[in-house]
Amino acid sequence: MHSRTTTNKSDNSREGQIGIGTLIIFIAMVLVAAVAAAVLVQTSGFLQQEAQATGKEATKEVSSNIMIQKIEGIRSKNSATDMSATIDLFKLTLGLNAASEPVDLKEVIVSITDGFRTNNLVYAGNVNSLSPRADFQGNMSGFDMDPMENLERLLTENSTIGNTEINITYVNAQRYFTVKKIRDEDNSFSQSSPVMTTGDFVVIYVSTASQTSVNQGYTSLYSINTTSSLQSSGLNLIPRATVNLVLTPEAGASANADFILPSTYGSNEMIQLYP
Numbered sequence: 001m002h003s004r005t006t007t008n009k010s011d012n013s014r015e016g017q018i019g020i021g022t023l024i025i026f027i028a029m030v031l032v033a034a035v036a037a038a039v040l041v042q043t044s045g046f047l048q049q050e051a052q053a054t055g056k057e058a059t060k061e062v063s064s065n066i067m068i069q070k071i072e073g074i075r076s077k078n079s080a081t082d083m084s085a086t087i088d089l090f091k092l093t094l095g096l097n098a099a100s101e102p103v104d105l106k107e108v109i110v111s112i113t114d115g116f117r118t119n120n121l122v123y124a125g126n127v128n129s130l131s132p133r134a135d136f137q138g139n140m141s142g143f144d145m146d147p148m149e150n151l152e153r154l155l156t157e158n159s160t161i162g163n164t165e166i167n168i169t170y171v172n173a174q175r176y177f178t179v180k181k182i183r184d185e186d187n188s189f190s191q192s193s194p195v196m197t198t199g200d201f202v203v204i205y206v207s208t209a210s211q212t213s214v215n216q217g218y219t220s221l222y223s224i225n226t227t228s229s230l231q232s233s234g235l236n237l238i239p240r241a242t243v244n245l246v247l248t249p250e251a252g253a254s255a256n257a258d259f260i261l262p263s264t265y266g267s268n269e270m271i272q273l274y275p
Contacts, residue, residue, distance in 0.1 A: 072093075089208060
């Protein structure tokens with residue numbers, strides 16, 4: 001009888017140990033599952049944030065922010081009956097598509113070609129793009145807060161950048177473009193900080209003055225006095241010339257305009273070319 005009682009206690013002890021071991025294993029499994037769940041939740045949250053950021057960046061890169069409303073061509077002249085045979089100035093009216101990100105025109109590149117020559121232009125107030133060295137400022141010489149003063153310098157002057165040790169001279173008409181605001185409800189746009197936001201409208205001026213017009217010595221171009229000072233853009237926009245114009249912003253898709261100039265300019269000083 002005594003030995004049988006001892007055997008029962010031993011069996012109960014082993015069963016108790018097995019139960020405690022199972023409990024420990026169960027608790028360990030619960031803890032591991034909890035840790036794994038926390039890691040998964042944290043990882044999924046991080047991945048979601050990364051996916052959203054990537055999606056925004058991708059949308060920004062492929063979306064077309066800049067919208068070309070119209071392009072007008074302007075001829076040099078001496079009088080209403082004595083005008084250039086070429087288009088000597090482009091006037092581009094720009095806006096932004098709905099819900100677009102702001103566009104800094106200081107970082108926009110304007111490329112224009114007449115089929116023979118291509119000019120890649122930067123904003124006249126951009127101090128970096130055309131700088132030959134980091135300690136030089138590459139903006140158009142005499143850049144001003146008055147947009148019409150800047151347009152006059154674009155059409156009639158050159159820019160020398162550097163110092164007595166090193167300097168480079170640019171023909172403004174071949175290197176820069178200038179801008180003027182039309183509508184700016186939030187006051188985000190200025191000559192020093194030309195940032196467009198949704199609802200803004202601006203005009204970009206691109207010189208297309210031909211060497212022929214320079215040689216003829218026309219006295220005015222879009223109310224700017226150009227007597228003996230008009231500078232050639234290197235382009236030659238005669239009737240029926242094919243023009244390709246591309247505006248490339250810092251981020252987002254480029255805005256393009258391809259068109260053929262009219263077969264004759266007639267007696268018009270200003271001609272709508274696009275759309």
